[in-house]
Amino acid sequence: MSVTADLFQVLNERGMVAQSTDEAISERLAKPCVGYIGFDPTADSLHVGSLVPIMGLAWMQRCGHRPLVVVGGATALIGDPSGKSEMRKMLSRDDVAANAAAIGDQIGRVVRFGDDATGAALLNNADWLADRSWIDFLREVGPHFSVNRMLTMDSVKGRMEASGISFLEFNYMVMQAYDFLHLQRSHGCTLQMGGQDQWGNIVMGIELGRRIAEVSLAGLTMPLVTKADGGKFGKSEAGNIWLSADRTPVYQFYQFWRNVADADVGRFLSFFTFLEMDQVNQLASAEGRAINESKEVLAFEITKLVHGEAAAQQAQADAQKAFSASADVTGDSIPHAAIAASELEAGIGILALLVRAELAKSNSEARRLVQGGGVRIHDARIDDPTHTVTTAALQDGYLLLRAGKKRLYRFDLEA
C-alpha cells in the first residue's frame, strides 16, 4: 500500500509546517509510516489551540499514515516547561487519568481510531513511564543525554532567563524523548509532530533514538497560531475557548470563529478545515462585507468538526436568526435557562439577573456594565443599576438579556 497524498506537501501548502528535520522528509513520507503527537492532559478538555496538532493527526491519517495519539499521563505529572515562564501546578494522578480519557474522546471526533493500517491508536505514556524504576531508567537513557546540550535548548534557556527551572521540569524532555524511542520500538513509529514549541523535545527524541537504537527518526513541527492583530489566539470575553461543550457552549464556540478578524480567515480555514486550498483561497479573498460569508463557512466547518454537523447547523441557524433584523433568539443553542413566573412577579434586580446569566461575574461588574450602557433587555437599554425586572419585560414568553452587541442570554418563563 502506498500513501494517497504527500503529507508534507499537504501541510506545507496549508502553512502548517514550521520546521522539519530534513529536506528529505517528503521522500520519507512517501511510504506509509507511523507518526505520533503528544497531548498534555492538564485539563479535562483541550482548547482550540490544540486543534492544530489534531488536524496534523487527521491529515496523517488522510495521507495514508497511522497516527498515534499519546496522552501524557506521565509527563503531565512533571509539566512541560516549554513556552512557559513559570512552573505549573502539579496534578494528581487521578486527575491526570480522568483528563486523559476526556481528551482521547475529543480527539476521536476528528480522528478515526481503529486497528487497521491508518487507524489511530490512543496511548498513555504513563503505561510505560509511570512505574519504571528510577535507577533502571537513569542507567538506560541517562548516559545519552548531555546536560550541556540540554542547557542550550530554548525551553530550558527561556526558563533560566525568566524564573528558573526546577529539576522536575528539567526531566520533562528526557521523558518525552524516551516516548519517541519507546513508540519506535513498540509501534514502529518514526515520525513525531507537534507544536513549534515542541521542536526541542522532538529533536532530543530523535537523538536518543539514533544513539540507543540506531534508528532514523523524523520530526515536524506546526506553527503556533497567532492572530493578525497580535493578540492571543484562543481567548475571548469568556476566557479560553474549549473543545468541550460543557466548558464552551456550542453557540459561543461558533461565535468565536464567526468573529475572527478578516485577515485571519484564510489562515484559519487552511489550518482548521479540510477544505481544498482552492476553495480556501477563494473564501479568503472575499473583500469588504462579503468576507462575512467566508467567516460563516469557517465557523460552520470548525464547529462541525468539533461538535458534529447537527450542532453546527443549530448554532449557525440560531446565530443567523439572532443577528438578523427580526432578531429571533429562541434557538436552543442560544444560552438560556428557565425562570419562575413567581420570581418575575416579585421583581428581580437587573444586576442579579446579569450575574445569574453569567454575563457578569459580580454585582459590581454588572453595575459597571449597566452604567457603561452595555445592557439591554430585548431592545431597550437599561442604564439604571437599580432597575427591577418584572413580568412586564417579558416578550413572547421570554426575557432576553444582552450584554454588549454579541453576548446574550435568554430566560424562558417556566411553564
Place this chain on the structure above:
RNA sequence: GGGCAGGUACCGAAGUGGCCAAACGGGGCAGACUGUAAAUCUGCUGGCUUUCGCCUUCGAUGGUUCGAAUCCAUCCCUGCCCA
C-alpha cells in the same frame, strides 16, 4: 550553608508611614463608528452597597504606631553570586 537582590491587582511595573483600592503601560469589558471585521476615539477595569460609606487585597504570620503596601521580627518562596 553564606552574601546580595527581590516577592504589589489578569500581566508588566511604580509606590517606600497618612493624600493608596494603590500611578502608568499592556490585556480585558463596554460605548461611538462599522460588516457579528480591523483601525480610531471615549469610559470602565477588587468586593458589597441607590455615587455616602463599609469590607478584603500589596508573599505569610506576629509586632511597633492614632494610622502600614510602606517600619521591625520570624518564616516561606524566587533570582544572582559564593561554597
